[in-house]
Amino acid sequence: MKNTFKYIGMTFVIFTSIILMNSCAPTAAISAKGGAILWGENCLRCHNTPAPPDFSDAQWETIGFHMKLRANLTDMEIEKIVSFLKTAN
Numbered sequence: 301m302k303n304t305f306k307y308i309g310m311t312f313v314i315f316t317s318i319i320l321m322n323s324c325a326p327t328a329a330i331s332a333k334g335g336a337i338l339w340g341e342n343c344l345r346c347h348n349t350p351a352p353p354d355f356s357d358a359q360w361e362t363i364g365f366h367m368k369l370r371a372n373l374t375d376m377e378i379e380k381i382v383s384f385l386k387t388a389n
């Protein structure tokens with residue numbers, strides 16, 4: 301009987317941990333968004349979005365650092381946006 305309670309308790313702890321771990325993971329919807337979509341959604345909020353050919357790869361890298369802070373984006377989001385801009389310039 302004592303062991304049954306122990307077993308139930310441990311199962312509860314394991315399941316709760318799994319649920320908590322999953323709730324912190326980025327949702328599929330956010331992580332599935334590509335650079336072009338993130339660019340459209342984020343870079344028009346404050347100004348017109350400069351077209352990809354307006355800047356070189358190196359300039360987009362620098363602008364990415366700058367606008368990541370301005371737009372409050374995650375590393376993953378700005379990396380996707382910058383790599384999209386670099387493939388389209």
Ligand code: HEC
Nearest residue numbers: 339342343344345346347350362363366367368370371381
């Ligand atoms: C919160 C507002 C805001 C958002 C969102 C934003 N920008 Fe900007 N951006 C600015 C401001 C303000 C400037 C003027 C330069 C400065 O003082 O930072 C600027 C300038 C620029 C410039 C001119 C070059 C430079 O570095 O000064 C480019 C290119 C640019 N932004 C691209 C982007 C891209 C790409 C995104 C999306 C990742 C973006 N911006 C999102 C506010 C924003």
